[in-house]
Amino acid sequence: MSANATNNTTMNTPDKLTVIALAAGKGTRMKSPLPKVLHPVAGRPMIEKVILASKGAGATEVRVIVGHGQNLVRQVVEPMGVSCYAQDEQLGTAHAVRCAKPETIEGDVVIMNGDHPLIESSDIKEFLRIFRDEKCDLAVVTAELKVPGEFGRIVRNRGELVAIVEAKDASAEALKIREINTGIYIAKASVLAEYLPQIKNNNAKKEFYITDLISLCIQDKLKVQAIKSTPKVAVGVNNQVELAKATRLLFKRKALRLMEEGVLMIDPRTAYIEESVQIGPGTVVYPNVFIRGRSKIGSFSVIESNSFISDSDIGDSVQVRGGTYLESSKLHNKVSVGPYARLRPETEICEEAHVGNFVEMKKTKFGKKSKAGHLTYLGDAEIGEEVNVGCGTITCNYAADKKKYKTKIGDRVFVGSDTQFVAPIEVGADAVIGSGSTITKNVPANALAVARGKQFIKENYVAKAPVVETETENQ
Numbered sequence: 001m002s003a004n005a006t007n008n009t010t011m012n013t014p015d016k017l018t019v020i021a022l023a024a025g026k027g028t029r030m031k032s033p034l035p036k037v038l039h040p041v042a043g044r045p046m047i048e049k050v051i052l053a054s055k056g057a058g059a060t061e062v063r064v065i066v067g068h069g070q071n072l073v074r075q076v077v078e079p080m081g082v083s084c085y086a087q088d089e090q091l092g093t094a095h096a097v098r099c100a101k102p103e104t105i106e107g108d109v110v111i112m113n114g115d116h117p118l119i120e121s122s123d124i125k126e127f128l129r130i131f132r133d134e135k136c137d138l139a140v141v142t143a144e145l146k147v148p149g150e151f152g153r154i155v156r157n158r159g160e161l162v163a164i165v166e167a168k169d170a171s172a173e174a175l176k177i178r179e180i181n182t183g184i185y186i187a188k189a190s191v192l193a194e195y196l197p198q199i200k201n202n203n204a205k206k207e208f209y210i211t212d213l214i215s216l217c218i219q220d221k222l223k224v225q226a227i228k229s230t231p232k233v234a235v236g237v238n239n240q241v242e243l244a245k246a247t248r249l250l251f252k253r254k255a256l257r258l259m260e261e262g263v264l265m266i267d268p269r270t271a272y273i274e275e276s277v278q279i280g281p282g283t284v285v286y287p288n289v290f291i292r293g294r295s296k297i298g299s300f301s302v303i304e305s306n307s308f309i310s311d312s313d314i315g316d317s318v319q320v321r322g323g324t325y326l327e328s329s330k331l332h333n334k335v336s337v338g339p340y341a342r343l344r345p346e347t348e349i350c351e352e353a354h355v356g357n358f359v360e361m362k363k364t365k366f367g368k369k370s371k372a373g374h375l376t377y378l379g380d381a382e383i384g385e386e387v388n389v390g391c392g393t394i395t396c397n398y399a400a401d402k403k404k405y406k407t408k409i410g411d412r413v414f415v416g417s418d419t420q421f422v423a424p425i426e427v428g429a430d431a432v433i434g435s436g437s438t439i440t441k442n443v444p445a446n447a448l449a450v451a452r453g454k455q456f457i458k459e460n461y462v463a464k465a466p467v468v469e470t471e472t473e474n475q
């Protein structure tokens, strides 16, 4: 089919897609005070993953069913531009979908459980393509599992889909079925509006099951299909063990994608890199590294073990040595930091600068080719280019009036070891600060400043110790 023909087909059927995400359940099996769908999977609330996948698949509208802990859930999902529909009593998954008012929807509807965080846009698009190509009225996405556990079972008769039976209601025979209901359904909105009200709650849990939609529609000779997918789509979260498994799988998926793009991973099993993170080809990630949020790392950089990097922008050929902690910081090309450095928010390290071990910075701009090799604290500071900050330097930025003050140090300044800058303070370019100084007054450019007690010598100060007779000597 030519590109034109494809375009024509889409133009003829302006398909609207609405996603209904079920997120009202308590998640009793999580045994946690947090609503289930807010539990983080690889760093983000699981409901967020479901919403992002829906939007990525082209959903024009996402309706989230909220109930348990809905105040909290709304706070997370509403800023993502979705609408929330309250289900005040959790009477089952069919009841939950009814709360989304399907009679007010046009076009196709994808229904998903909010506890399936591994779902991706490409999966939803593929299910929808099959649903539309086959001109279905209703479809359920299934998967074949080695251990079908608590999942609803897909009952077929001579290969034809007949019904979904919940594990709790299933006969010993039905429990042996390994094809399960992933909890993803696609339906024409009109089908939902007509058949949902017909569902009854005569089952083990006395709940209205969405799964009963399948047999109801089949009885009425609608076109109902099971779309067989992969076990990945079936990964749901009902307890803490499943939550940890889902997290592990998402980190694994991310590590594989990064390797496909040319990132070197010494042990991808211990790379904890969130989905949103970008890393350029040729960068090496050592074992046991955590990289979060909006972090971006360029090419040919090295991230050593036990580093924690959050919302930071790291350039090319940067060395992040072991045990380094970076938060909302910017590291330009060819910078090296650590081992054991801590850069707090709003820190910027300019090109070719070096930040060594046990150095902490906060709200500090550290100029090109400058060095702070050891045991230093720089807070609310502006450090020029090619500055040498000696070991044990401290900016005293926090004053007794509980306010923060700035330290400004010009280009090429030499700061001797064990210096304190009592802010607010400015040091002009090329100045030299003697070791052990407590600088309380501004230092002009090119000057030498020394502020420490003078050394004095008292010759023969230590008197010769008197001889003490001991018992041993008397014997």
Ligand code: UD1
Pocket: 022, 023, 024, 025, 026, 027, 065, 067, 087, 089, 090, 091, 092, 093, 095, 096, 113, 114, 115, 150, 151, 152, 153, 164, 166, 180, 181, 182, 183, 208, 209, 210, 211, 236, 238
């Ligand atoms: C459900 C399916 C099961 C399927 C499995 C896939 C039913 C009856 N069973 O079982 O066939 O194999 O998902 O994971 O649908 N929810 C509400 N309101 C309610 C009840 C549930 O919003 O009244 C939400 C929950 O928050 C959750 C989702 O619906 O996100 C699924 O509910 P859950 O109780 O986890 O269903 P399962 O027992 O897993």
Ligand code: CA
Pocket: 113, 115, 236, 237, 238
């Ligand atoms: Ca579930």
